Amino acid sequence: MNLTLKIWRQAGPEAPGEMVTYPVSDISEDMSFLEMLDVLNEQLNAKGEEPVAFDSDCREGICGMCSLMINGEAHGPEVTTTCQLHMRSFTDGDTITIEPWRAEAFPLVRDLIVDRSAFDRVIQAGGYVSVNTGAAPEANNLQVRKEKADRAFDTATCIGCGACVAACPNASGMLFLGAKITHLGELPQGQAERDARVVKMLSQHDAEDFGGCQNLGECAAACPKEIPLDVINQLNRDFMKAKR
Amino acid sequence: MAELIDDLYRLGDPIQDTKAPEGPIEDKWTAAKFDNKLVNPSNRRKLSVIIVGTGLAGASAAATLGEAGYHVKSFCYQDSPRRAHSIAAQGGINAAKNYNDDGDSVYRLFYDTVKGGDYRSREDNVYRLAEVANNIIDQCVAQGVPFARDYGGLLDNRSFGGVQVARTFYARGQTGQQLLIGAYQAMERQVGAGTVEQFTRHEMLEVIVVDGKARGIIARDMVTGEIETHLADAVVLASGGYGNVFFLSTNAMGCNVTATWRAHRKGAYFGNPCYTQIHPTCIPVSGDHQSKLTLMSESLRNDGRIWVPKNREDADKDPRDIPEEDRDYYLERIYPAFGNLVPRDIASRQAKYMCDDGRGVGPLVGDFRRGVYLDFASALSRMSREAIDEKYGNLFDMYQRITGEDPREVPMRIYPAVHYTMGGLWVDYDLETTIPGLYAVGEANFSDHGANRLGASSLMQCLSDGYFVLPNTIRNYLAQGPFEPVAPDAPEVREAEESVKSRIDTLLSINGERSVDSFHRELGHIMWEYCGMERTEEGLRKAIDLIRSLREEFWRNVRVLGTADTLNQSLEKAGRVADFLELGELMCIDALHRRESCGGHFRAESQTEDGEALRDDEHFLYVAAWEFAGEPSGAPGAPVLHKEDLIYKAIELKQRSYK
Numbered sequence: 093m094n095l096t097l098k099i100w101r102q103a104g105p106e107a108p109g110e111m112v113t114y115p116v117s118d119i120s121e122d123m124s125f126l127e128m129l130d131v132l133n134e135q136l137n138a139k140g141e142e143p144v145a146f147d148s149d150c151r152e153g154i155c156g157m158c159s160l161m162i163n164g165e166a167h168g169p170e171v172t173t174t175c176q177l178h179m180r181s182f183t184d185g186d187t188i189t190i191e192p193w194r195a196e197a198f199p200l201v202r203d204l205i206v207d208r209s210a211f212d213r214v215i216q217a218g219g220y221v222s223v224n225t226g227a228a229p230e231a232n233n234l235q236v237r238k239e240k241a242d243r244a245f246d247t248a249t250c251i252g253c254g255a256c257v258a259a260c261p262n263a264s265g266m267l268f269l270g271a272k273i274t275h276l277g278e279l280p281q282g283q284a285e286r287d288a289r290v291v292k293m294l295s296q297h298d299a300e301d302f303g304g305c306q307n308l309g310e311c312a313a314a315c316p317k318e319i320p321l322d323v324i325n326q327l328n329r330d331f332m333k334a335k336r
Numbered sequence: 337m338a339e340l341i342d343d344l345y346r347l348g349d350p351i352q353d354t355k356a357p358e359g360p361i362e363d364k365w366t367a368a369k370f371d372n373k374l375v376n377p378s379n380r381r382k383l384s385v386i387i388v389g390t391g392l393a394g395a396s397a398a399a400t401l402g403e404a405g406y407h408v409k410s411f412c413y414q415d416s417p418r419r420a421h422s423i424a425a426q427g428g429i430n431a432a433k434n435y436n437d438d439g440d441s442v443y444r445l446f447y448d449t450v451k452g453g454d455y456r457s458r459e460d461n462v463y464r465l466a467e468v469a470n471n472i473i474d475q476c477v478a479q480g481v482p483f484a485r486d487y488g489g490l491l492d493n494r495s496f497g498g499v500q501v502a503r504t505f506y507a508r509g510q511t512g513q514q515l516l517i518g519a520y521q522a523m524e525r526q527v528g529a530g531t532v533e534q535f536t537r538h539e540m541l542e543v544i545v546v547d548g549k550a551r552g553i554i555a556r557d558m559v560t561g562e563i564e565t566h567l568a569d570a571v572v573l574a575s576g577g578y579g580n581v582f583f584l585s586t587n588a589m590g591c592n593v594t595a596t597w598r599a600h601r602k603g604a605y606f607g608n609p610c611y612t613q614i615h616p617t618c619i620p621v622s623g624d625h626q627s628k629l630t631l632m633s634e635s636l637r638n639d640g641r642i643w644v645p646k647n648r649e650d651a652d653k654d655p656r657d658i659p660e661e662d663r664d665y666y667l668e669r670i671y672p673a674f675g676n677l678v679p680r681d682i683a684s685r686q687a688k689y690m691c692d693d694g695r696g697v698g699p700l701v702g703d704f705r706r707g708v709y710l711d712f713a714s715a716l717s718r719m720s721r722e723a724i725d726e727k728y729g730n731l732f733d734m735y736q737r738i739t740g741e742d743p744r745e746v747p748m749r750i751y752p753a754v755h756y757t758m759g760g761l762w763v764d765y766d767l768e769t770t771i772p773g774l775y776a777v778g779e780a781n782f783s784d785h786g787a788n789r790l791g792a793s794s795l796m797q798c799l800s801d802g803y804f805v806l807p808n809t810i811r812n813y814l815a816q817g818p819f820e821p822v823a824p825d826a827p828e829v830r831e832a833e834e835s836v837k838s839r840i841d842t843l844l845s846i847n848g849e850r851s852v853d854s855f856h857r858e859l860g861h862i863m864w865e866y867c868g869m870e871r872t873e874e875g876l877r878k879a880i881d882l883i884r885s886l887r888e889e890f891w892r893n894v895r896v897l898g899t900a901d902t903l904n905q906s907l908e909k910a911g912r913v914a915d916f917l918e919l920g921e922l923m924c925i926d927a928l929h930r931r932e933s934c935g936g937h938f939r940a941e942s943q944t945e946d947g948e949a950l951r952d953d954e955h956f957l958y959v960a961a962w963e964f965a966g967e968p969s970g971a972p973g974a975p976v977l978h979k980e981d982l983i984y985k986a987i988e989l990k991q992r993s994y995k
């Protein structure tokens with residue numbers, strides 16, 4: 093198929109940016125979206141133009157490195173990551189706009205690449221169980237109800253991609269944060285630090301210029317791992333309790 | 337030094353001492369922990385350790401050394417430590433907890449790992465691995481890793497290929513992700529506490545060696561392009577495997593050999609570079625555009641039947657229109673006892689033979705069809721759709737997303753793909769390389785898996801190295817401190833920095849005709865054809881010539897656009913491919929010199945009558961540790977082979993058999 097791509101190009105954080113149009117032809121529907129961009133980049137390189145910078149690593153939907161707003165949707169039209177999106181989701185003749193995540197907390201680095209280190213700092217503030225190596229008791233001394241373990245697992249599958257932030261009109265990071273609060277909060281191992289954790293992580297979240305949550309639900313709709321919106325309720329409940 | 341063999345390599349002195357303590361194998365690790373010197377807690381702050389890599393091995397090491405109070409600097413090329421390639425591991429992690437009371441023990445885990453590795457690993461290290469594995473599970477559970485549990489709330493186990501006990505702990509099909517997030521969070525806790533400094537989007541490009549000791553690294557800030565010097569008292573490489581030398585593999589796009597290769601060039605021996613694991617069930621290549629391959633869990637072989645058409649003419653027919661009598665269920669035919677469940681290496685090789693015979697299926701890629709059918713039709717007639725979906729639903733969906741075909745309707749197509757590299761930097765019992773103060777952990781080292789790795793044992797090794805082994809062995813080295821400070825403008829530092837800069841300048845100034853990717857693809861093709869599933873003397877010699885001329889062309893004709901002082905992904909790739917072009921040659925030399933078959937290394941000249949790998953213990957019961965020898969121009973010259981004899985005391989050597 094033949095496509096018209098409109099891609100955000102910006103040489104650096106301070107440089108001006110603009111949408112640039114590129115035609116691509118002979119795209120196979122078996123290609124992944126990122127392989128289609130690989131083809132474009134080979135063409136640009138051959139013409140002596142600098143390739144478009146974009147992030148990816150595992151290309152299996154698990155590392156969270158890839159991003160992209162595709163026609164205004166985070167990770168494009170399917171419920172999956174950009175690297176797992178395939179060209180059969182598009183039709184011959186389509187025009188596709190490709191932009192970076194846009195959020196104050198994720199400053200632009202170059203072209204389609206942004207800086208998501210704010211997420212790391214939110215985890216540093218308390219997204220862990222404090223147990224030094226060697227200090228752990230025998231694993232099976234602890235029983236965990238299967239439903240609890242399953243919910244912990246479901247929310248622990250967050251890949252830290254940032255689509256929730258990009259999709260949110262307020263650029264809030266509450267789905268990401270709620271996922272971590274729920275993962276650790278459901279488990280007995282996470283109880284000792286539960287109150288302190290939510291307070292510290294939320295305060296770091298706010299310090300990073302993420303916006304507030306108005307329960308719009310765009311985040312959960314965009315999340316490739318289908319993290320449920322109710323983790324934000326759990327986060328709010330934990331916070332209220334911690335503040336009491 | 338002995339004579340030049342076939343013009344390709346020289347024979348050096350054997351390696352005599354691996355630093356393992358004397359005594360019975362069960363007591364060695366306890367003895368080592370006791371004998372290793374201690375570092376006073378108040379001195380630890382003043383000792384610094386650089387760790388390159390934040391996968392399971394690197395993140396667990398950073399967290400643990402940080403907790404102990406050392407000053408740690410951690411590096412990764414991704415934008416967050418949590419994205420290291422370990423995140424993609426699916427199946428699980430082994431430990432001999434024996435929760436099922438099915439006769440498991442430390443000794444059995446040790447035995448299975450040595451046998452699985454086809455008797456090409458070092459007993460002492462593997463025993464320690466098996467011994468430490470149980471602590472890993474305890475540690476991860478305490479961190480909140482959500483392992484699968486049964487309805488009683490206790491931990492659940494599954495069984496994995498090559499063993500007869502259920503000892504694999506898992507978190508659905510995302511075990512690597514959950515373990516890595518556990519290690520990452522432990523590391524971030526130390527970042528918060530100020531003991532670990534984190535450098536993301538930083539690529540290590542050189543080791544700094546002063547007075548024979550590793551004292552730091554040169555890294556490029558991948559955002560600003562700045563070349564930075566980082567000094568420390570010891571350096572740990574946890575930079576993962578080099579499967580991407582084949583271009584297409586199940587590895588992440590950025591996986592590379594640069595960190596370990598740069599260390600190799602500075603004096604660290606490279607162990608068994610030719611040992612590569614090729615996994616039989618991956619989604620096949622669909623066209624020239626393909627950038628990576630995706631693994632489909634081995635468990636599918638429990639219910640799927642593998643076949644190809646009997647007649648070449650049927651290769652592009654709709655498989656559903658090929659009648660039963662025209663199908664060749666070749667594994668069931670050739671191995672009636674094991675059928676579709678033969679070991680990984682055999683399943684992979686037979687698939688290749690079928691495709692070489694012109695009976696492969698799927699799209700033509702070049703003039704070749706690379707694929708065989710994995711058919712669930714008979715399973716679907718036996719079991720309900722729900723039962724099948726319960727077992728394999730998420731894999732089927734993943735397959736469908738990638739290929740657009742539903743395996744419930746059309747047989748799946750699979751083909752072998754490069755998956756893991758058992759080779760890596762040679763290390764002793766302490767995980768120290770041949771450069772004092774330079775350590776290698778995780779997939780980056782050669783230890784523990786011999787010539788073949790069993791499923792679910794890499795995650796075990798990475799976390800064993802990072803949480804439990806390295807922190808105990810490196811203190812023996814650090815206890816020699818405080819070390820003489822290295823001046824930032826010391827000649828060794830300057831030299832390392834200059835060599836990095838001049839390499840980057842050269843890459844940017846060639847301005848040739850071909851893209852980096854086109855060289856990488858061509859190298860991958862050579863490696864796959866001649867140093868892949870089946871290796872021959874003739875093919876390997878040809879590959880060495882081809883790689884040498886490709887490398888020569890690379891440095892003359894590569895086109896890398898842009899500048900050095902900004903984020904430049906072509907430049908990053910170019911540096912990695914340049915190193916792969918040197919590693920590829922060493923892998924072929926290693927494969928050529930090892931005139932036996934063992935584990936994943938299959939030399940066509942060394943097989944039994946029925947096509948099984950035939951080991952030659954008389955001549956090859958050793959680790960091949962290669963020393964770099966450069967030409968005056970800096971290009972690789974004939975490497976020097978040092979043999980470490982493998983001595984089996986706790987286990988009796990046997991020919992592996994699956995009959």
Ligand SMILES: Cc1cc2nc3c(=O)[nH]c(=O)nc-3n(C[C@H](O)[C@H](O)[C@H](O)COP(=O)(O)OP(=O)(O)OC[C@H]3O[C@@H](n4cnc5c(N)ncnc54)[C@H](O)[C@@H]3O)c2cc1C
Pocket residue numbers: 388389390391392393394411412413414417419420421422423424425426427428429511512538539540541574575576577586587588591592594595631755756777778779780791792793794795796798
């Ligand atoms: C699809 C797949 C499934 C798998 N499933 C299993 C399984 O079920 N069980 C199992 O036991 N094993 C499995 N494996 C193997 C296992 O995942 C890996 O061997 C293991 O995770 C490697 O971990 P590591 O810590 O050594 O390195 P990695 O996780 O590869 O991390 C490497 C780190 O080094 C950094 N790095 C590399 N080079 C540089 C450089 N030059 N400068 C700076 N940083 C650098 C990277 O940024 C990264 O942080 C699987 C592998 C694949 C591909």
Ligand code: SF4
Pocket residue numbers: 249250251252253254255256257267268271311314315316317318319
């Ligand atoms: S919650 Fe979902 S969208 Fe947000 S970072 Fe996690 S996986 Fe991505």
Ligand code: FES
Pocket residue numbers: 147148149150151152153154155156157158173174175176
């Ligand atoms: S590249 Fe890893 S999730 Fe897309």
